[in-house]
Amino acid sequence: MQGLMQDWPMLISRLIDHAERFHSQVEIVTETVEAGRHRYTYAECAVRSRKLAQALERLGINKGDRVGTLAWNTYRHFELYYGISGMGAVCHTLNPRLFPKDIAWVANHAEDQVLFFDLTFLPLVRELEKHFKTVKTFVMLTDQSNMPKSLPANYLCYEDLIDGGDGDYTWPALDENDAASLCYTSGTTGHPKGVLYSHRSTVLHAMAVIVSDAFNLSAIRTILPIVPMFHANSWGYPYTTAIVGCKIVLNGPHFDGKSIHTLIKEEQVHITTAVPTIWLGLLDYLKETGQDLEPLEGLGIGGAAAPAFMIKAFEDFGVNVHHAWGMTEISPVGTMGSMNSITARWPLEEQQKLKQKQGRGLFGVEMRIVVADGSEAPWDGKTFGALHVRGPWTLKRYYRANDSALDEDGWFDTGDVATIDEFGYMQITDRAKDVIKSGGEWISSIDLENAAMGHKDIARAAVIGRPHKKWRERPLLIVVLEEGAVLDKDSILKFLSGKVAKWWLPNDIVTVDEMPLSGTGKVKKTGLRETFKDHKWPDGG
Ligand code: ADP
DSSP, X not given: XXXXXXXXXXXXXXXXXXXXXXXXXXXXXXXXXXXSEEEEEHHHHHHHHHHHXXXXXXXXXXXXXXXXXXOOBOHHHHHHHHHHHHTTOEEEEOOTTSOHHHHHHHHHHHTEEEXXXXXXXXXXXXXXXXXXXXXXXXXXXXXXXXXXXXXXXXXXXXXXXXXXXXXXXXXXXXXXXXXXXXXXXXXXXXXXXXXXXXXXXXXXXXXXXXXXXXXXXXXXXXXXXXXXXXXXXXXXXXXXXXXXXXXXXXXXXXXXXXXXXXXXXHTXXXXXXXXXXXHHHHHHHHHHHOOOOTTOOEEEEOSSOOXXXXXXXXXXXTOEEEEEEEOGXXXXXXXXXXXXXXXXXXXXXHHHHHTTSOEEEOTTOEEEEEOTTSOBOOXXXXXXXXXXXXXXXXXXXXXXXXXXXXXXXXXXXXXXXXXXXXTSEEEEEEETTTOEEETTEEEOHHHHHHHHTXXXXXXXXXXXXXXXXXXXXXXXXXXXXXXXXXXXXXXXHHHHHTTSOGGGSOSEEEEOSSOOBOTTSSBOHHHHHHHXXXXXXXXXX
């Protein structure tokens, strides 16, 4: 017997319709690319998204066509999320921080028809123009007064384009399993791989990450999602905010500590989220200026492990840290670090230690740890192995790939190595390719990095494994020193001694002026491995 409830496809257009009706006067604020702060409401955003859908139809875009974006977090990018997916096309967010050749490769692989881009990227787009095989129209996300002169005829102005419609448009009745958006992984090995989200996976994911144990959004709060819309759909914020109706603040191309702090203060932000690199910048700014973070309540850290000192530093400002884990392939949020009724009674210090773990799985993210013999590891917080996930917003196959990305039981191997404890808190030990195999044992580069980051002289730390005659591999600690500090290896080793197992201590410590960062703001270990490929161990091993 079947239930007798309505069939109501989970469509992205329904989110903006909902926002227009129920949150019509709530603001979306943007620090613009051109200059100055722009503000308007969800109602205005909804009308402009429909005008955009009309414009896409005029440009000949059909259901299923891919439309590229190369843009910062702005209200126009927000409209693109709705206008493109809503009218049935696929919103393909390109990451401008990838190498130019990869951007062209990704646009060609996706067969993007139109490319919307911010002013910032005009030189890049002009450079890549001849390499794009399918893009016919280029749309600059600006108004006529900021349009550069003498551009080819297929370069259009966004404001002029959407002005051609009246917003009187009905979203098509799509199938909830139709493709809605496309995002490529950064492809540290080989070509980037496309993850093609559906309307259903997107809406389910958005509904799951709203819960108060996850991002704790609510209509009375203001959110500043710094995590870019060009990376894993900004952790779903363009969608969740429309469901909840919270005021949203977008930082445009501004990622430095001062700009972020200014937005927090001037727009009275309660929740903000980003990768650790961004938070280091904000903490540096707070240290320099002696300012506070009032009225910030919650801060999300994800994309890379949150070091202990960072969790403590923010909590000392009275801000609740949420450590999250996810990946492009899972839409992207998988786990969220919040307390449960037992751990919330632990002493603060223990809670902060627990927050170094990446958290418990959201409903909709099944997890298991698989060890070398293929069996499932117990949830004891100690046994580590390959982290597998399964669920309605985890991919089943990469875009244009022939083979399934899953094993025969439908599990996706994340490429991460992790433990899960008896409370269900998962902790990433490493990416499988970064784990250091010393003798027969594994050393977690993440744990070592996090411990090292607590040393007063160390501004940034990364650990890579280098070959060693006796142990097969040993850890090399690479640091960026705080300004004015000099490398004191003994002091660092002494500092690490109580914090990690003795046999984990790095065999050597070297400095670099700057950490190489990936397109998603994470330390690029492939770059470091290349730089230090001939490094000689002091013990000659
Ligand atoms: P990219 O591969 O381009 O970095 P993703 O954002 O998809 O793009 O990266 C996902 C990976 O980032 C995860 O598989 C994991 O290795 C790492 N990661 C994400 N969040 C965390 C976290 N909180 N702690 C440790 N690693 C994380």
